[in-house]
Amino acid sequence: MKYFKLILSLVLTIGIFFALNTKFGSIPPIGKFLNPYTGVWQNETDETVTGEISIPELKDKVTVHYDAQLIPHVFAQNESDLYKAQGYITAKHRLWQLEFQTFASAGRLSEIIGKNALNYDRTERRRGMGYGAEQAIAYMEKYDTETLALIQDYADGVNAYIDQLDPKDYPVEYKLLDYQPEAWSPKKTALLLMYMTKMLAGGDEDLEKTNALRLFGKDNFDLLFPDFFDITDPVIPKETDWSFIDVPQTALPASKAVLDTIRETIEQPNPDNGSNNWAISGAKSTTGNPILANDPHLGLNMPAIWFVMQLSTPNHNAFGATIPGALSVISGFNQYIAWGETNATRDVIDWYKVEFNNDRTKYKYDGNWRDVTLRVEDIKIKGKENYKDSVLYTHHGPVVYDKNFKSDDQLSGYAMKWIGHEGGNNQKTFIELNKSKNYDDYVAALKYWNAPAQNFVFASTQGDIALWIQGKFPNKWEGQGKFLMDGSKPENDWQSFIPQQFNAHTKNPERGFVSSANQHPVDENYPYYIFNDGYETYRNRVINDYFNSKDKFSVNDFKDLHNNNYNLKASELTPYMLKHMDTSSLTDEEKVIYNEMKAWKFNNDINEVGPSIWRQWYGKLYWMVWDEFDLDSTALDAPSTYQTINLLKNNGNHMLMDIVKTDKTETAKDLFLLAFKEAAKKLDTIKREQGDYKWVNYKGTYAGHLLQALPAFSRFDIPIGGDRNIVNATSENHGPSWRMIVEMTSPPTALGIYPGGQSGNPGSKYYDNFIDDWAAGKYHSLNFLQNDTATDAIIGTQTLTPSN
Amino acid sequence: MTKNIINFIATIILAYILSLFMPWWSVMTAAFATALFFPLKKIAVFFVPFLGILLLWFVLSYIHSSGNDFTLAKRIAVLLPLGGNPYTLMLITGVVGGLAAGIAAVFGKQLSLTLKKQ
Numbered sequence: 001m002k003y004f005k006l007i008l009s010l011v012l013t014i015g016i017f018f019a020l021n022t023k024f025g026s027i028p029p030i031g032k033f034l035n036p037y038t039g040v041w042q043n044e045t046d047e048t049v050t051g052e053i054s055i056p057e058l059k060d061k062v063t064v065h066y067d068a069q070l071i072p073h074v075f076a077q078n079e080s081d082l083y084k085a086q087g088y089i090t091a092k093h094r095l096w097q098l099e100f101q102t103f104a105s106a107g108r109l110s111e112i113i114g115k116n117a118l119n120y121d122r123t124e125r126r127r128g129m130g131y132g133a134e135q136a137i138a139y140m141e142k143y144d145t146e147t148l149a150l151i152q153d154y155a156d157g158v159n160a161y162i163d164q165l166d167p168k169d170y171p172v173e174y175k176l177l178d179y180q181p182e183a184w185s186p187k188k189t190a191l192l193l194m195y196m197t198k199m200l201a202g203g204d205e206d207l208e209k210t211n212a213l214r215l216f217g218k219d220n221f222d223l224l225f226p227d228f229f230d231i232t233d234p235v236i237p238k239e240t241d242w243s244f245i246d247v248p249q250t251a252l253p254a255s256k257a258v259l260d261t262i263r264e265t266i267e268q269p270n271p272d273n274g275s276n277n278w279a280i281s282g283a284k285s286t287t288g289n290p291i292l293a294n295d296p297h298l299g300l301n302m303p304a305i306w307f308v309m310q311l312s313t314p315n316h317n318a319f320g321a322t323i324p325g326a327l328s329v330i331s332g333f334n335q336y337i338a339w340g341e342t343n344a345t346r347d348v349i350d351w352y353k354v355e356f357n358n359d360r361t362k363y364k365y366d367g368n369w370r371d372v373t374l375r376v377e378d379i380k381i382k383g384k385e386n387y388k389d390s391v392l393y394t395h396h397g398p399v400v401y402d403k404n405f406k407s408d409d410q411l412s413g414y415a416m417k418w419i420g421h422e423g424g425n426n427q428k429t430f431i432e433l434n435k436s437k438n439y440d441d442y443v444a445a446l447k448y449w450n451a452p453a454q455n456f457v458f459a460s461t462q463g464d465i466a467l468w469i470q471g472k473f474p475n476k477w478e479g480q481g482k483f484l485m486d487g488s489k490p491e492n493d494w495q496s497f498i499p500q501q502f503n504a505h506t507k508n509p510e511r512g513f514v515s516s517a518n519q520h521p522v523d524e525n526y527p528y529y530i531f532n533d534g535y536e537t538y539r540n541r542v543i544n545d546y547f548n549s550k551d552k553f554s555v556n557d558f559k560d561l562h563n564n565n566y567n568l569k570a571s572e573l574t575p576y577m578l579k580h581m582d583t584s585s586l587t588d589e590e591k592v593i594y595n596e597m598k599a600w601k602f603n604n605d606i607n608e609v610g611p612s613i614w615r616q617w618y619g620k621l622y623w624m625v626w627d628e629f630d631l632d633s634t635a636l637d638a639p640s641t642y643q644t645i646n647l648l649k650n651n652g653n654h655m656l657m658d659i660v661k662t663d664k665t666e667t668a669k670d671l672f673l674l675a676f677k678e679a680a681k682k683l684d685t686i687k688r689e690q691g692d693y694k695w696v697n698y699k700g701t702y703a704g705h706l707l708q709a710l711p712a713f714s715r716f717d718i719p720i721g722g723d724r725n726i727v728n729a730t731s732e733n734h735g736p737s738w739r740m741i742v743e744m745t746s747p748p749t750a751l752g753i754y755p756g757g758q759s760g761n762p763g764s765k766y767y768d769n770f771i772d773d774w775a776a777g778k779y780h781s782l783n784f785l786q787n788d789t790a791t792d793a794i795i796g797t798q799t800l801t802p803s804n
Numbered sequence: 805m806t807k808n809i810i811n812f813i814a815t816i817i818l819a820y821i822l823s824l825f826m827p828w829w830s831v832m833t834a835a836f837a838t839a840l841f842f843p844l845k846k847i848a849v850f851f852v853p854f855l856g857i858l859l860l861w862f863v864l865s866y867i868h869s870s871g872n873d874f875t876l877a878k879r880i881a882v883l884l885p886l887g888g889n890p891y892t893l894m895l896i897t898g899v900v901g902g903l904a905a906g907i908a909a910v911f912g913k914q915l916s917l918t919l920k921k922q
Contacts, residue, residue: 006918009911013836016907017829020900031904034897035828036864041897044868044876172876176883712883763876 023178038168049796057156058802065794070758070766073310075788087157094760096171097303098324102188105195110381125377128398133190135423151186158184192325197420201452204349207262208637210484214259224639235516236504250477253491257483275342277457278515279465286554290744292459294340295736297729300703304756318434328430336437338742344453348419352487364488424450446470455516467514468505513547537642538725563777564727570614571602581672590680606696616679720775751779811842815856835905839912854906858898865894
């Protein structure tokens with residue numbers, strides 16, 4: 001009996017140890033997680049901003065001043081130390097995010113969160129994310145060991161931080177998911193850049209378009225998906241003279257699209273990823289100084305994608321938004337110039353159908369068989385055996401879709417040609433921009449930039465403004481890559497690239513301003529084939545109209561424009577719908593909504609109800625128009641909003657307006673009423689459940705933690721107006737992720753803010769302290785220190801010292 | 805009663821000392837050891853170390869958290885979910901530690917009894 005009790009108590013003891021030391025599903029190992037010595041209570045601390053830290057790899061002393069926004073102002077004696085310090089300081093405040101983003105890029109999330117991420121991981125690997133990162137490193141090893149050495153410095157800095165971490169100091173997310181940080185390496189910086197490339201140049205609709213062409217025929221296709229819109233106001237002004245370009249567009253071969261049926265395609269980046277930037281000349285500025293602004297529109301995440309820093313050596317002094325994992329300032333300024341980016345989407349992904357031999361070791365090309373290269377992706381899964389995925393590579397690129405992935409074809413597949421796989425030296429562009437002193441330096445820095453193509457806006461204290469659309473662009477034949485191509489025909493390959501000096505650009509244009517908002521880069525007169533169906537058609541017109549509306553602009557005007565909530569899209573359709581809809585059958589409740597809509601002045605301000613009615617009404621209408629595109633077994637993308645509205649107003653009797661499943665043949669006018677009634681029903685439900693459908697509540701903007709928006713670490717119901725296609729592009733979980741305004745005084749005076757905070761620790765008051773000011777349209781002055789002497793704005797100083 | 809108090813205090817002190825160089829389960833080791841050296845009777849075997857560690861972990865959590873306005877505790881109390889109340893989280897923390905300690909103490913007591921018999 002005594003032995004029984006002994007054994008029972010022993011079993012219980014082992015049991016409780018096991019129960020409290022093991023992660024069950026999403027429940028963390030509760031003893032490890034909650035104990036006050038090493039658990040989350042250790043993260044209940046704010047950021048330290050003082051003291052001396054020894055970093056063995058440093059050559060010289062580095063001073064880091066922190067201001068009240070927890071922005072580090074880094075003063076190093078040389079570039080090598082500067083980027084070590086950037087790595088160290090970034091890791092100190094954002095370690096978990098820094099690492100997690102590269103895991104996401106590499107398709108390694110299953111390692112952290114288990115088998116639910118396997119499909120995601122396979123997709124990223126089949127997209128060739130790791131392959132692309134390896135190409136970038138290989139390119140630098142061959143052509144630019146100098147940049148690679150700086151990337152290694154950054155890695156040394158990150159690792160210096162990780163090495164001196166005790167497990168009790170790990171960021172809370174490591175404790176929650178029960179894992180440890182691993183060493184940083186240059187490849188991780190390359191992966192981060194691939195992550196950005198995917199986010200901004202990783203979308204295409206070639207396969208969806210192929211299905212649409214097959215189903216609806218060429219005439220309908222051309223009507224629904226035009227290359228240019230009648231109202232295009234391109235990034236580079238229409239009157240630009242292109243006569244200096246002497247390399248012609250690739251000649252059109254006799255090539256036909258391959259009209260396969262494609263069932264499903266891989267996940268696409270958010271089509272709202274985009275941005276605004278603009279700059280005005282001194283002549284157009286109330287103070288006589290050029291002013292520049294940038295606001296990149298990305299997912300609103302916690303921790304935020306941006307980390308603001310000042311980075312200086314005796315030879316340069318840069319300030320602005322950095323991205324954890326990448327070196328130097330990405331959107332910012334130095335003593336002489338300011339720069340910012342918007343996405344310059346272009347069709348830089350093409351798909352090729354490839355046919356294999358019987359054992360899938362060779363594929364057909366130019367009448368011969370070529371060898372396939374096999375890349376085995378070994379995916380670690382937490383708590384499970386590894387999953388091995390064989391990806392076949394052709395000279396086009398990885399065969400993403402084959403019998404092992406989203407396809408049944410035994411002996412064929414679709415290979416992806418993507419600029420992201422080309423290798424290159426994107427990092428160098430930013431390292432050089434940080435040091436640039438004038439227009440020529442800026443142009444020289446841009447040459448290294450391959451992808452994702454960006455509209456780089458520029459202003460200098462010398463008084464120049466400019467905008468270059470920079471990327472490595474294939475010189476395509478007319479129509480090349482719009483649809484799936486036959487991968488066995490050499491004429492379908494990318495034949496050459498547009499010479500870099502012929503990339504579209506403008507310097508000091510007569511109109512006194514440059515701007516970009518992801519619209520068409522150029523008009524039809526540019527001598528190369530330009531295609532991308534994702535071009536934005538609204539923000540650019542509001543921005544350019546604004547700058548054409550008066551002679552002089554101030555920093556305050558810039559703030560107003562950033563926060564401009566005018567819904568041009570709604571203004572172009574709503575009056576037409578209100579006028580042409582048959583209102584005789586409206587109920588009293590519906591009439592209330594009808595009148596609310598009539599009273600709306602098309603501003604998406606937080607207390608308006610119009611934006612909510614518009615969203616409901618147009619949302620219902622859109623899918624009534626394009627019900628033909630809503631097929632289960634075929635991947636399809638419906639036409640753009642601009643073209644939809646255009647057709648509703650000018651082609652309202654088109655056969656595609658009809659709702660297929662009804663007996664009646666509907667026209668646009670019928671759809672207005674049907675959609676309105678459905679919208680009204682939904683709005684009444686919302687009113688009953690939530691009290692009202694004011695825009696702020698309807699939209700419910702939130703900044704979600706990177707781990708599936710864990711409520712504990714996210715911010716919800718952020719009171720901000722705007723929406724997609726509006727200059728203030730804030731939708732539910734997406735919007736201006738960094739707002740910057742720089743006036744080119746000497747030295748420049750700058751404002752900046754982003755929805756988040758400098759600390760990645762949810763236990764810090766600096767975790768989300770910018771969000772309220774950001775939502776209210778406020779800015780913080782950026783304290784641009786001219787030397788390493790602390791000013792009144794500095795709340796603490798850290799010194800990083802070499803060990804000996 | 806004095807035995808209870810001695811065990812209570814000894815468990816807390818030993819647990820604190822062991823925590824300086826051992827993982828979280830130092831509380832189990834501490835309670836196991838005190839059960840061997842300061843044996844108790846009946847339910848006190850479990851409850852004295854249970855309450856001792858509960859108090860220790862509650863107080864330590866409070867000290868960490870109060871210095872930082874309970875910022876993270878409030879969030880973790882949403883995560884777990886405990887209605888966002890940091891004191892509930894401290895109590896749960898204490899109970900978790902106490903439970904582990906109490907059970908280890910019962911094992912210690914049984915072992916000491918077995919050893920005595922032989």
